[in-house]
Amino acid sequence: MSEDKKIMISVKNLKKSFGSLSVLKDISVDVKEGEVVVVIGPSGSGKSTFLRCLNRLEEVNGGSIVIDGKDITEKKININKVRENIGMVFQHFNLFNNLNVMDNMTLAPVELKKASLSEAKEYADHMLEKVGLSEKADAFPSQLSGGQKQRVAIARALCMKPDIMLFDEPTSALDPEMVGEVLGVMKSLASDGMTMVIVTHEMGFAREVADRIIFMDGGYIVEEGTPAEVLGNPKEKRTVDFLDKVL
């Protein structure tokens, strides 16, 4: 990763608690344009919450998150405008069950006047092709397998032409034989130069695709570095213990 690339996401001293439960205690991290950052850690470590703070699906309790120059923790900011530029993929896909695949993909671009219906459809077709599901445009979510749903969810997010993509355990709810197809799509996105923050338990994928791995535990970033450093030669005991369990 070259040093002169601009910083897309800059998180400083982020704090988040649910009631009296403090989930994120002090998180600071920068993500550069085109960088693929994979967040790993035991369950309950706050990694999903961290990701959800990045597009303010969770309101933060302290610190700042600057996305492409805008501090999204400021009350006055138009969060909808910021979210247009941040795609998010969820563990449970969250395709709109009342709409078919094509309508899932064109809803937001058309409603937000990013494109006319015909333009949006054309681009959606292109994105469906990219995820290998061109023939499923008219299908409803209930007619798709888990892997297909997740690929549509990725394509749907891409239809907004985002600069950043967030992935919240995108393969955790999938049957094992469907994990590969979703990771394949994510790999090609990464090689296209998309800025990505990925929460996952797929260590092989992390090793292969990540520019940087962040290990979180107990609401802190315990260790970060290249896959070789964090996975191959971890320095912190907690990282070692975690990797012993999952590898």
Add this chain to the structure above:
Amino acid sequence: MIRIITTYGGLLLTAMGRTLLLALLGLVFACIIGLFFGILSVLKNRACNVISQIFVDVIRGVPMIVLAFFIYFGIPYLFNTIIGGFNMTLTALQAGTACLALNCGAYMSEIIRAGIQSVDIGQMEAARSLGLPYATAMRKVVLPQAIRTMIPSIINQFIITLKDTSILSVIGFPELVNTAKTVQANTFMAFQTWAIVGVMYLIVITILSRSAKVVERRLNVGR
């Protein structure tokens, strides 16, 4: 019985027409009231939730007949005599519509709240994550799914409201029950009169619930 039908059939049918008109007006406004308070109750705003809850509690806590008297006699009295300076009159149809709309609206509000809450939170989150505003996400994604689960309860509430119109005979609206009282008074044939009225309600409500089933099935296409 034949004599009642030949002599008073037309009158009873007209009265049934007025019952249906009252029910329809009440339901239209009930849907608006129900949607309004239903959405207030799911907003992430404590004040809105409380307002909605108070409305539902008050309406549910008062018998409909009391509400009818209160609106028909009480409200004009409040403006004309207590406050003074007004010359307000409410027709029985206006008061009846308001009464039905408020009563049914409170129950609809609860049905709509439960329907919206039955939709997975992930649907709203996914819509918002794409940059859609709350209202658009609600209108395009959440409500269409909520309505499917709400349909059986809403139909049930419609039927209850249709039957509740009979209570409004007490404020003198000439709907079916009120008219039937006149027929009974003229003919002294209580058994026959009320049997005919009962069958008339039964037929209308059966038609309503059967056609509602068809609508329900149509809405489930593509699920």
